[in-house]
Amino acid sequence: MLVRLANALLIVALLMATGAHWAVLQSVAWTTMLAHNLRSGSLAEAVEHTFDGRHPCCLCKQIAAGKDSEKKTEFPLQLSRLEFLDARPRFFFVAPDGFWQVAVTTRTVKSISLSPPTPPPRGLFA
Numbered sequence: 001m002l003v004r005l006a007n008a009l010l011i012v013a014l015l016m017a018t019g020a021h022w023a024v025l026q027s028v029a030w031t032t033m034l035a036h037n038l039r040s041g042s043l044a045e046a047v048e049h050t051f052d053g054r055h056p057c058c059l060c061k062q063i064a065a066g067k068d069s070e071k072k073t074e075f076p077l078q079l080s081r082l083e084f085l086d087a088r089p090r091f092f093f094v095a096p097d098g099f100w101q102v103a104v105t106t107r108t109v110k111s112i113s114l115s116p117p118t119p120p121p122r123g124l125f126a
Contacts, residue, residue: 029059
């Protein structure tokens with residue numbers, strides 16, 4: 001259930017980031033306007049009155065104002081020339097002062113060289 005909630009929140013955040021919430025709100029506004037206009041006229045008149053752009057409802061005006069305020073940025077984007085510094089890593093190998101080589105032993109562990117018991121032991125489930 002937590003994964004579904006996280007996925008739903010991710011989808012909502014993606015829709016908000018892409019501006020799809022304005023399309024949803026505009027669809028709600030148009031549906032409400034169409035239903036209101038159908039009460040006073042025919043279907044053709046209601047569709048024309050809803051989508052002609054000359055008769056916006058208060059929700060349409062708020063959506064337009066919200067879109068305009070979202071497009072304005074608080075800080076103007078100032079492009080400047082990029083300058084890269086010489087930042088190559090400077091790494092050198094230095095031998096330690098007190099270096100000695102450790103002798104490699106060839107001793108084997110006795111338990112590794114033993115062969116398995118014959119016949120194999122029987123477990124509790126055999």
